[in-house]
Amino acid sequence: MSQKITKAIVAAAGFGTRFLPQTKAMPKEMLPIIDKPVIQYIVEDLVEAGIQDIIIVTGYTKRNIEDHFDSPNQDLLNNLIASGPSKKHYIDELNKIANLANFAYVRQKGPYGTATPIVNASHLIGNEPFIYTFADDLIVSKKNHFKQMIDLYEKFGCSVLPCVEIDRDEDFDKYGIIAGQTISEGVTKINQIIEKPGRANAPSNLASVVGYLLTPDVFKYLKTANFHPDNNKEFFVTSYLIEPMIKDGLNVYGLNIHDSTRYDTGNVVSYIKTVIDFALLRPDLSNEIKEFIKSKI
Numbered sequence: 001m002s003q004k005i006t007k008a009i010v011a012a013a014g015f016g017t018r019f020l021p022q023t024k025a026m027p028k029e030m031l032p033i034i035d036k037p038v039i040q041y042i043v044e045d046l047v048e049a050g051i052q053d054i055i056i057v058t059g060y061t062k063r064n065i066e067d068h069f070d071s072p073n074q075d076l077l078n079n080l081i082a083s084g085p086s087k088k089h090y091i092d093e094l095n096k097i098a099n100l101a102n103f104a105y106v107r108q109k110g111p112y113g114t115a116t117p118i119v120n121a122s123h124l125i126g127n128e129p130f131i132y133t134f135a136d137d138l139i140v141s142k143k144n145h146f147k148q149m150i151d152l153y154e155k156f157g158c159s160v161l162p163c164v165e166i167d168r169d170e171d172f173d174k175y176g177i178i179a180g181q182t183i184s185e186g187v188t189k190i191n192q193i194i195e196k197p198g199r200a201n202a203p204s205n206l207a208s209v210v211g212y213l214l215t216p217d218v219f220k221y222l223k224t225a226n227f228h229p230d231n232n233k234e235f236f237v238t239s240y241l242i243e244p245m246i247k248d249g250l251n252v253y254g255l256n257i258h259d260s261t262r263y264d265t266g267n268v269v270s271y272i273k274t275v276i277d278f279a280l281l282r283p284d285l286s287n288e289i290k291e292f293i294k295s296k297i
Contacts, residue, residue, distance in 0.1 A: 005129050007054075011133070043101065052101055053124075066103075104124055111229040129153065139164075159251075160253050164262055165205050
């Protein structure tokens with residue numbers, strides 16, 4: 001029987017330079033989508049999928065993230081209480097945020113790349129499977145995509161990579177592209193993954209996005225990864241962990257997340273599109289936003 005997955009690592013140490021000067025003092029993961037920061041949507045999806053312990057790997061400018069998931073300070077509570085019953089729902093919501101999960105925070109140290117947060121948080125994972133995801137990458141789907149990953153893991157007991165189909169040339173230069181044997185609709189047993197291959201060298205149009213579900217086998221490969229920071233390469237999960245696992249015969253599955261929309265809030269245009277989309281989904285905002293957009297076109 002597969003081990004129950006209750007832990008997740010969230011990578012949140014990036015500088016957010018595309019959003020400067022806004023991100024000079026505020027983490028990009030705290031940029032608001034309407035009235036919630038980006039990272040809260042990620043955390044809520046993890047909790048909905050059954051995750052109880054969330055390790056957020058941060059940098060030195062990220063104290064705001066810790067404060068957000070902490071209990072509200074007394075000054076704020078006093079202000080809300082003084083405002084009367086109309087503000088009580090804010091108190092309830094802030095307390096709910098603080099109790100979403102068991103939070104731990106680790107500072108990122110090591111080479112640039114997606115594998116480094118796993119190294120930094122590994123001592124808190126132990127010999128357990130876990131989800132690893134990014135704090136600025138959202139997928140909205142009919143069924144929680146983290147839950148889809150966990151369901152597939154429980155069926156096969158193997159690592160799982162969520163994937164989406166891509167068709168723009170630039171996307172083949174941004175993601176790891178998988179190929180392999182189709183097991184069932186939307187499920188691929190991966191025999192190859194190439195990081196940022198370009199369209200001409202891509203083995204398929206299935207891109208690995210928004211993170212990974214990894215078995216404890218990955219820690220062996222962290223210890224033996226032959227990475228040198230002076231080789232001008234990034235310490236990629238795909239190149240230094242997933243590829244060696246596949247070569248050694250460990251099963252890794254790709255899961256095509258159907259009926260979904262992916263939002264990469266790490267760049268300005270995509271972030272603006274995300275805010276608009278989420279506003280249009282809000283019954284209390286959509287009509288006014290639609291009228292505003294129409295007036296500008």
